Amino acid sequence: MNLDFYIARLSDNAETIKSLVGNLSDEQIFWKNDLEKWSILQIVFHLRQTERKDFRLRLEKTLRDETEEWTPLVPEELHLAQDENTGKNLAELLKDFLAEREKSVAWLKTLRNPNFENAHRHNESKLSAGDLLASWLAHDFLHIKQIVRLHYDYVNHISQPFETVYAGEWT
Numbered sequence: 001m002n003l004d005f006y007i008a009r010l011s012d013n014a015e016t017i018k019s020l021v022g023n024l025s026d027e028q029i030f031w032k033n034d035l036e037k038w039s040i041l042q043i044v045f046h047l048r049q050t051e052r053k054d055f056r057l058r059l060e061k062t063l064r065d066e067t068e069e070w071t072p073l074v075p076e077e078l079h080l081a082q083d084e085n086t087g088k089n090l091a092e093l094l095k096d097f098l099a100e101r102e103k104s105v106a107w108l109k110t111l112r113n114p115n116f117e118n119a120h121r122h123n124e125s126k127l128s129a130g131d132l133l134a135s136w137l138a139h140d141f142l143h144i145k146q147i148v149r150l151h152y153d154y155v156n157h158i159s160q161p162f163e164t165v166y167a168g169e170w171t
Contacts, residue, residue, distance in 0.1 A: 001116045001130050006137055007108045013140040014101040017047065020147045021094060029090050033153045040150055043143055044093045051100035055136040056107060062120045062129045063111070070120065 021029075021040055032039045038046070058070055116130030149170075156164055 001133065003108065003111060003114065003133075006133050007105055009137050010101065010108070010140065011105045013137075013144065014098055014105075016144055017044070017140075017147070018094060018098060020144065020151070021090065024090070028154055031154055031157070032150070033157065038146070040147060041090050041093070043147055043150075044090060044097060047140075047143055048093050048097040048100060050139065051097055051104060055132060055139070056100075056104045058120070059129055059132045059136070060107070062118050062127070062132060063114050 021044055024040065029041050030039050032042075061070060114129065116133065117128055119126045119128040119131075152170060
């Protein structure tokens with residue numbers, strides 16, 4: 001596993017996320033095309049929480065000791081309830097996420113020959129350090145895709161009665 005690749009992508013993704021969620025109107029920050037989906041604010045909140053409480057901490061524990069217990073994740077801590085949108089500041093959440101990501105990247109850069117085969121075992125399941133690192137990066141891309149889709153849908157929403165068909169199909 002090429003650790004430098006993952007470090008570079010995680011670092012670059014922080015800048016991508018910053019670019020995608022900066023300079024938005026309040027309407028766009030809170031907008032969602034479906035009540036069951038997340039707004040941009042909720043996505044950034046989730047990214048901050050997983051950066052603080054999930055990937056870095058679990059990877060560190062798994063590399064250090066395969067038997068070390070993980071603190072259970074509380075689903076409510078990882079996403080905002082739909083009625084909690086108001087009063088949250090996107091700029092502060094983004095700043096916190098970026099600071100946490102900076103800590104993560106700095107920590108990853110200190111690793112020397114990590115054993116990515118180390119695996120956390122819980123009951124009959126097994127998750128290796130390599131699985132965690134790959135999932136961390138994939139998690140970024142899933143949420144970047146989610147943010148881009150929200151931007152696309154928002155443009156279609158505010159452009160009514162005009163259409164974006166000339167742009168091509170979203171696939």
